[in-house]
Amino acid sequence: MKMIISYDKNSTLTDEDLHMLTISDDWSFNQTAADLVSNASTSLMPNRLFWVAELGKAQKTAKCPINKAKKLPRHACLPSNVVRHQKTCALVGNSGILLGSDCGSEIDSKDYVVRMNLPLVRGFEKDVGKRTSMTIMNSETVRRLAISAGLKNRSQDAYESRLRGIEGSVLVIHKASIRGLLEALRRYGSRSFVGLASKTMRFGNDKEFNEINRIASTIAGQRFTLWPTMGLTTVIMVNTFCDRLHLYGFYPYQKDLDNRPIPYHYFPDDPLKPIIPNVNGHHNMSWEYNLHRELHRQGVYRMHLGPCRVK
Known part of the structure; x- marks a missing residue:
């Protein structure tokens, strides 16, 4: 597969240049190109990558054989195809560029809606929609969730209402975060979710990124070596089970296309210590952004x- 993107690590384009590059509205789906990317990404198909468990009130713990070879817990015997193939999907990022977009109804019109890191939706439905089918959380989000669940001042907990709003949906985490998530759900009254837990992928938060980098390098036609963001990992994964994928709020800059300042997230930070994005420079945000632009093209x-725009 040869899909060389127009920007590489040696490009003279700066972030100031990139954030003002527009994308074409004259877009059409290319089945051949989509199949190439999907075929390169099969190792990230959810039903291969994760084991499945029901969490919270619906948790199944009895009458379920243990797979000793894989050392799975008793509640890991739910149907392996919990994430079914979808025709249309909306993958919603958290960029402030969504503010004033009026994309909510378009997002909700898709068959499957994926969000990341348990964002605030209530109050922003006009721009980001109200439906959630799957939420992917990195270890930091699960940690913050567990801390918030134990706050004595319940008015400081930003996450309980967010969980209530997506009850019954799919939560995707790394296996190491299971204990923290289960403890948070217990404190919140054991709300019901379907959990997907990966043994190997931590969504760009540690050094277990070789498979993501291999796939991204294959797709881009050039070597990608920095830590992949959770956004890139999620795009690649969702593309494996969705025919027509739409990205919203995937924009890493704090100035919009007209050079106006925008917040990093469309919603305010929670009361815990704010997350500083890419503080150690582990991610190549511009490389990933330009890869998305090229795959759009x-x-x-x-x-x-x-x-x-309503069509």
């Missing part, structure tokens, strides 16, 4: 950066 999936 080639018709693999569609990026939405400006206001959504």
Whole structure:
């Protein structure tokens, strides 16, 4: 597969240049290109990558054989195809570029809606929609969730209402975060979710990134060596089970396409210590952003950066 993107690590384009590059509204889906990317990413198909468990009130712990070879817990015997193939998906990032976009109804019109790191939705439905089918959380989000669940001042807990709003949906975490998530759910009254836990992928938060980098390098046609963001990992994974993928809020800059300042997230930070994005420079945000722009151009999936228009 040869899908060389127009920007590389030696490019003279700066972040100031990149954040003002627009994407074409004249977009059409390219089945051939989409199949190439999907075929390169099969190792990240959810039903291969994760074991499945019901969490909270619906947790199954009895009458379920233990797979001793894989050392799975008793509640890991749910159907392996819990994430079914979808025709249309919306993958919603958390960038402040979503504010004023009026993309909510378009996002909710998709068959499957994926969000990341338990964002605030209530109050922003007009721009980000209200439906959630799957939420992918890194270890830091699960840690913050567990801390918030134990706060004595319940008014400081930003996450209980967010969990209530997505009850019954799929939560995706790393296996190491299971204990923290279960403890948080217990404190919140054991709300019901379907949990997917990966043994190997931590969504860009540690050095277990070789498979993501291999796939990204294959797709881009050039070597990618820095830690992949959770966003890139999620895009690659969702593309394996969705025919037509749409990205919203995937924009790493704090100035919009018209050079106006925008917040890093569309919603305010929670009362805990704010997360400083890419503080150690582990991620190559511009490389990833330009990869998304190129795959949009080639018709693999569609990026939405400006206001959504009713067609």
